[in-house]
Amino acid sequence: MNRCISPTPPAPRRRVLAALLLASLAGAASAQQVRDFPPNALRGRLVVTAPPQVTLDGKADQLSPGARIRSPQNMFVMSGSLVGQNLVVNYVREGSGLIHEVWLLTPAEAALKRPGAKDSSLFVGSDGKTITFGVDNKAP
Numbered sequence: 001m002n003r004c005i006s007p008t009p010p011a012p013r014r015r016v017l018a019a020l021l022l023a024s025l026a027g028a029a030s031a032q033q034v035r036d037f038p039p040n041a042l043r044g045r046l047v048v049t050a051p052p053q054v055t056l057d058g059k060a061d062q063l064s065p066g067a068r069i070r071s072p073q074n075m076f077v078m079s080g081s082l083v084g085q086n087l088v089v090n091y092v093r094e095g096s097g098l099i100h101e102v103w104l105l106t107p108a109e110a111a112l113k114r115p116g117a118k119d120s121s122l123f124v125g126s127d128g129k130t131i132t133f134g135v136d137n138k139a140p
Contacts, residue, residue, distance in 0.1 A: 034109050041090040042116035051079040064098035072106045090114060
């Protein structure tokens with residue numbers, strides 16, 4: 001009775017390299033994709049002042065309880081980490097009028113036309129510089 005399991009031969013290096021190449025190409029392709037947003041999503045400039053207080057297109061507004069903010073990588077972001085940043089976003093309001101869902105946009109997504117967007121002023125701040133896209137991940 002043979003209780004030892006014979007070892008399986010190692011995979012050829014070419015197969016492993018091809019698998020790694022395909023995985024890296026798939027990652028690069030997904031990084032360039034534009035997300036699908038709900039048809040009722042609007043475009044705007046968001047600045048988180050003191051969560052849940054925000055300004056949207058220069059007007060005072062508020063995030064709803066349980067508001068969801070997604071980064072350009074589609075990961076959830078806490079509103080406190082965005083304080084003071086001028087961001088180009090797509091957003092959806094809830095039934096009571098509060099902002100409920102927010103997506104921080106990549107430059108490719110921001111280039112697409114969306115209701116609520118002001119083409120020339122959307123990407124240039126009051127100081128003449130371009131507006132930040134996404135989260136900069138820098139500690140204050």
